[in-house]
Amino acid sequence: MLDDSTRLLSLANVRTDHIPMKAILLALTALQLVASAQNAPAASAAAAPRPADAWLPGLHGKYYQLSETLSDFPDIAKDKKPDLERVDKQIKFPSTQDAWTGTSFVDNFYVKWTGRVRIPKAGVYTFFLDSDDGSRLSIDGRQIAANEGTHDMIEISAKTELTAGDHEIVFEYFESEIDSGCILSWEGPGVTKQVIPADAFSHKAAPTAGEKPSK
Ligand SMILES: [Ca+2]
Numbered sequence: 001m002l003d004d005s006t007r008l009l010s011l012a013n014v015r016t017d018h019i020p021m022k023a024i025l026l027a028l029t030a031l032q033l034v035a036s037a038q039n040a041p042a043a044s045a046a047a048a049p050r051p052a053d054a055w056l057p058g059l060h061g062k063y064y065q066l067s068e069t070l071s072d073f074p075d076i077a078k079d080k081k082p083d084l085e086r087v088d089k090q091i092k093f094p095s096t097q098d099a100w101t102g103t104s105f106v107d108n109f110y111v112k113w114t115g116r117v118r119i120p121k122a123g124v125y126t127f128f129l130d131s132d133d134g135s136r137l138s139i140d141g142r143q144i145a146a147n148e149g150t151h152d153m154i155e156i157s158a159k160t161e162l163t164a165g166d167h168e169i170v171f172e173y174f175e176s177e178i179d180s181g182c183i184l185s186w187e188g189p190g191v192t193k194q195v196i197p198a199d200a201f202s203h204k205a206a207p208t209a210g211e212k213p214s215k
């Protein structure tokens, strides 16, 4: 004895004069359901999760080319558009006198990365900021460490206690002249000192063209 779903699936292979009326009615109902779903107004589609709600791997970087020679973190006007926006999986840029990896920036530029960092296990973490020139780190709106001024690759570190889970992170960097480089590492409970891995970072997906950010 076939159940109704099996009958529906096998309709195409059966001669019509052998099909029970109940199966035909079920098939017609199924076709109507498919048709009404396809013609559904856009309003119901808008209720589905939007791409803008998604958290994706890596940090969101905003790059600014400055016209003046930088000796400290620049003040960037809120309405100033970045010269480049992209996702960086890790902050792992060894020192170079060439352009910053994947960009045309050589001197006098500033980068602000935002997103979340996932703390695997509650405890005290040490963050290492190795940069030429300056870099500084904030977590949950609190500055954790600042590698101030212009200098060669110099590593500073700071400890902070964090709960497990996602925390808001802002990491800033500026390059004045000559060499540029920046590496952000950590060490914590069960984590030996290492560059913060890509899977610890996430950022909110930017809205696609024509789409308003979700509230
Ligand atoms: Ca440079």
Ligand SMILES: [Ca+2]
Residues within 6 Å of the ligand: 132, 133, 151, 175, 176, 177, 178, 179, 180
């Ligand atoms: Ca430099």
